[in-house]
Amino acid sequence: MTDHPKSHTPKDSHYARLRRAHRDQAAGGPAAPSARPPKPQHAGRPAPADRVRLYGIHTVQAALANPRRRFMQIYVTRNALNRLELDENAAPCPIEIVEPRFLDQELGSDAVHQGVLLETAPLNPARLGDLGETDLVLVLDQVTDPHNVGAILRSAVAFGAGAVVTTSRHSPQESGVLAKSASGALELIAYVQVTNLADALGELKDRGYRTIGLDSAGADELEPALDGGKLALVLGSEGKGLRQKTRETVDVLARLEVPGAIRSLNVSNAAAVSLYAARRHLKG
Known part of the structure; x- marks a missing residue:
């Protein structure tokens, strides 16, 4: 009776590719490709000279409650606006509803903005x-x-x-x-x-x-x-x-x-x- 060849599963093919890549590298051939390419980093755009950019739900809530602040603009996702419990009609400055990717572009990929960016004047220097x-x-x-x-x-x-x-x-x-x-x-x-x-x-x-x-x-x-x-x-x-x-x-x-x-x-x-x-x- 003749044995039937075993079917090759995706897992088998994966390990076969790894073995071939290892043999190629040992023989001076091409190195094995990285399984996951590094995530590109984006630094964001600089804030205007007369403004400070604050982000994150708790940070922005605290700033909005500070009477010493002078506010210019809020960029916020609809979900974050609900979390802030901020009335659009009673906000201390203009509000623009945006998508998260807009904040990623403005602040950079490392900023944990939680869906909100507040542009405000710097605080007056303390003495x-x-x-x-x-x-x-x-x-x-x-x-x-x-x-x-x-x-x-x-x-x-x-x-x-x-x-x-x-x-x-x-x-x-x-x-x-x-x-x-x-x-x-x-x-x-x-x-x-x-x-x-x-x-x-x-x-x-x-x-x-x-x-x-x-x-x-x-x-x-x-x-x-x-x-x-x-x-x-x-x-x-x-x-x-x-x-x-x-x-x-x-x-x-x-x-x-x-x-x-x-x-x-x-x-x-x-x-x-x-x-x-x-x-x-x-x-x-």
Whole structure:
């Protein structure tokens, strides 16, 4: 009796193609084609010079609730408009209903826009003189990543800080990436940018703040260094930490005691931990 040849399934053909491609490559022939080509990236279009583009449901909701904002235009999908619970006839600026692909083209393929883009004027710059009676301030010494700064803004609001102070150079300006990472916090806290950080630390001292630089080589642990009724926590950049001038200017250098195998934290995580400790001290 003659055996019938086995039928070739698509799976069999797939593995046969892989084997042939492997043999071709080993013999110097063409390499096996990639199973999935890389997804093309699109950077989006730049915002007009007088506008900031904010995106994401929560970010846009927080901005629309901020009376300090001046709005120009909302681009939104019908579904996102329903999620925003925004009345088209009572909106603070013109609304245009668009398709998601329009927002992809405007913002780029990496932006998680959730179907909404708000064009608004930048917030008026905050100043140290606007701090009022807040007892807790966070100071960033050239932290450059907008994702980190956005996460720090969110933690600062959560722990009741009155301001985040940064340098006007080597720090992120107001942007959609910063606002999205802050998840609404940019609308709720003073984001102060100063020309000279050492002068700003001196002004904070004159206002009664104890300035504490976070440094892994600090002589004291953070908790014992927390003293007085007004605190300014100072954190350095992602790579280099505090600059020498900043280290010389703060009242004390303190470290977060990290007992694990990893001896340092991301700057946004270090900010959250130190804010928690500072708030407990101030409440106590």
